[in-house]
Amino acid sequence: MINNQDEARRCLLCKKPFCSLKGCPVRTSVPECMALYREGRLDEAGKILFDNNPLSAVTSQVCDWKQFCFGHCVLNVKGEPIHWYSVEQEVSERYLFQYKLERDSTDKPWNDGMSLQAGDASSPHGLSVGSVCGKRVAIVGAGPAGIAAAVWLYRSGADIDLYDANPRMGGVLRYGIPAFRLDKKFVDIYEKILDVPGIRFFGGKALGKDILLNDLRRDYDAVLIAAGAEKPALLRIPGEDKPGVVEALHYLKDPGSYALKGKRVIVIGGGNVAMDACRTAVRSGAETWVYYRKTFENMPANPMEVEEAKADGVRFRVFQAPIEVGDGYVIFRDCRNETDPETGKLVTKILDGTDHEVPCDVLMPAISEKPDFGILSGVLWQPNVWGWPVTDESGRMGFQDDSPTNVWVAGDFTLGPKTVVEAVGSARAAVDGILSFLK
Numbered sequence: 001m002i003n004n005q006d007e008a009r010r011c012l013l014c015k016k017p018f019c020s021l022k023g024c025p026v027r028t029s030v031p032e033c034m035a036l037y038r039e040g041r042l043d044e045a046g047k048i049l050f051d052n053n054p055l056s057a058v059t060s061q062v063c064d065w066k067q068f069c070f071g072h073c074v075l076n077v078k079g080e081p082i083h084w085y086s087v088e089q090e091v092s093e094r095y096l097f098q099y100k101l102e103r104d105s106t107d108k109p110w111n112d113g114m115s116l117q118a119g120d121a122s123s124p125h126g127l128s129v130g131s132v133c134g135k136r137v138a139i140v141g142a143g144p145a146g147i148a149a150a151v152w153l154y155r156s157g158a159d160i161d162l163y164d165a166n167p168r169m170g171g172v173l174r175y176g177i178p179a180f181r182l183d184k185k186f187v188d189i190y191e192k193i194l195d196v197p198g199i200r201f202f203g204g205k206a207l208g209k210d211i212l213l214n215d216l217r218r219d220y221d222a223v224l225i226a227a228g229a230e231k232p233a234l235l236r237i238p239g240e241d242k243p244g245v246v247e248a249l250h251y252l253k254d255p256g257s258y259a260l261k262g263k264r265v266i267v268i269g270g271g272n273v274a275m276d277a278c279r280t281a282v283r284s285g286a287e288t289w290v291y292y293r294k295t296f297e298n299m300p301a302n303p304m305e306v307e308e309a310k311a312d313g314v315r316f317r318v319f320q321a322p323i324e325v326g327d328g329y330v331i332f333r334d335c336r337n338e339t340d341p342e343t344g345k346l347v348t349k350i351l352d353g354t355d356h357e358v359p360c361d362v363l364m365p366a367i368s369e370k371p372d373f374g375i376l377s378g379v380l381w382q383p384n385v386w387g388w389p390v391t392d393e394s395g396r397m398g399f400q401d402d403s404p405t406n407v408w409v410a411g412d413f414t415l416g417p418k419t420v421v422e423a424v425g426s427a428r429a430a431v432d433g434i435l436s437f438l439k
């Protein structure tokens with residue numbers, strides 16, 4: 001059990017905090033907040049955290065902190081890193097549930113605790129401050145990136161129309177991460193916070209279908225697209241279109257609508273989506289396996305989640321590649337990791353002559369996701385060599401005809417499938433760009 005008081009006392013309050021500077025995509029001010037926590041000034045610490053990252057109550061729970069703050073704490077050399085995320089969770093939750101979204105006055109910095117001088121053009125985090133009253137911004141996608149952007153832009157004076165293909169806000173936080181990992185009260189609260197005059201939410205409105213980018217460009221001063229990465233990658237094997245194949249992303253959207261009790265479920269993949277899908281399936285009474293073509297060390301999932309999945313009763317088979325889906329079974333082929341003699345790189349080889357049939361009622365591919373750039377139809381956006389939109393550092397899109405663009409992209413839609421904290425970080429860059437443009 002982590003004692004937050006002890007953690008705050010143990011923190012060295014480093015002048016050059018690696019946990020923040022190197023370990024945190026949004027550079028959370030750990031020493032400053034730790035110092036306030038020690039003095040019992042929790043509201044001040046909460047304000048700094050929220051102003052910097054409106055999703056801090058979420059990221060402190062779902063971040064892979066071993067990769068971020070915790071993993072970069074200098075006390076790792078002694079094997080005693082600080083559990084900052086736990087302190088952050090306490091402070092952020094307390095602040096979030098009493099937060100009221102209001103406009104900032106033009107001469108008031110966003111982040112009082114950060115010694116910003118009135119009139120400065122930007123905050124220490126690079127965010128512009130000052131009013132853009134009367135300007136209208138359309139945000140497409142009400143996931144973490146869209147929510148963070150709505151908070152910051154509203155505070156700067158802009159009126160926001162927030163569109164989402166789903167009926168409710170939250171993106172992956174609501175329709176992906178299961179409730180046993182993230183209590184939905186941490187998602188519902190944003191619907192309350194953003195329910196203010198000046199912000200309108202249009203649920204069930206999909207860009208590319210119900211609304212078109214060209215219309216948004218015309219009707220709003222700026223447009224931010226934060227539509228996530230929701231297009232699952234295909235296995236590209238025979239039988240993939242059979243009814244027993246359910247994309248893990250689709251399953252996680254509404255697990256209750258699948259009757260899996262007693263069924264043999266095989267999840268394909270080794271990432272976070274695979275872990276959430278198998279842990280959800282096993283909880284619903286399915287006999288659940290994860291089949292992965294490499295080995296445990298190669299899994300992109302947080303190792304802690306893999307261990308938790310095992311503890312939940314999920315069984316794992318590594319070095320297995322699916323070859324064909326049949327009725328009630330899947331054919332797998334064994335694999336092996338080998339070092340390529342020419343490049344020196346580790347490659348996974350699928351071994352001929354090792355086919356074997358595995359009984360399976362439901363196959364859930366969870367191998368990767370990417371953004372659906374089809375939603376940008378009608379606009380001659382500029383693709384890079386990989387077919388992704390060309391943007392500047394703030395995420396402002398380029399158009400092929402060089403016409404001035406008032407469109408930004410943020411979150412997984414531009415980063416690919418990443419993390420909540422990185423989505424918030426890219427939203428911050430986009431908001432910075434939009435505010436400079438609007439002013």
Ligand SMILES: Cc1cc2nc3c(=O)[nH]c(=O)nc-3n(C[C@H](O)[C@H](O)[C@H](O)COP(=O)(O)OP(=O)(O)OC[C@H]3O[C@@H](n4cnc5c(N)ncnc54)[C@H](O)[C@@H]3O)c2cc1C
Pocket residue numbers: 062063064140141142143144145146163164165166169170171172173176177205206207208226227228229230249252272273276375410411412413417418419420421423
């Ligand atoms: C199952 C799962 C588990 C994960 N676990 C973690 C974790 O533990 N920790 C972590 O940090 N990250 C995790 N991630 C990644 C993290 O959730 C994402 O990086 C983050 O949600 C990205 O935020 P976003 O706002 O860019 O996109 P999203 O959260 O995907 O939100 C995009 C929003 O855009 C909407 N949208 C899509 N297309 C359209 C359209 N055409 N028109 C209008 N709206 C549209 C969607 O409905 C959605 O609400 C996980 C991802 C998944 C899928």
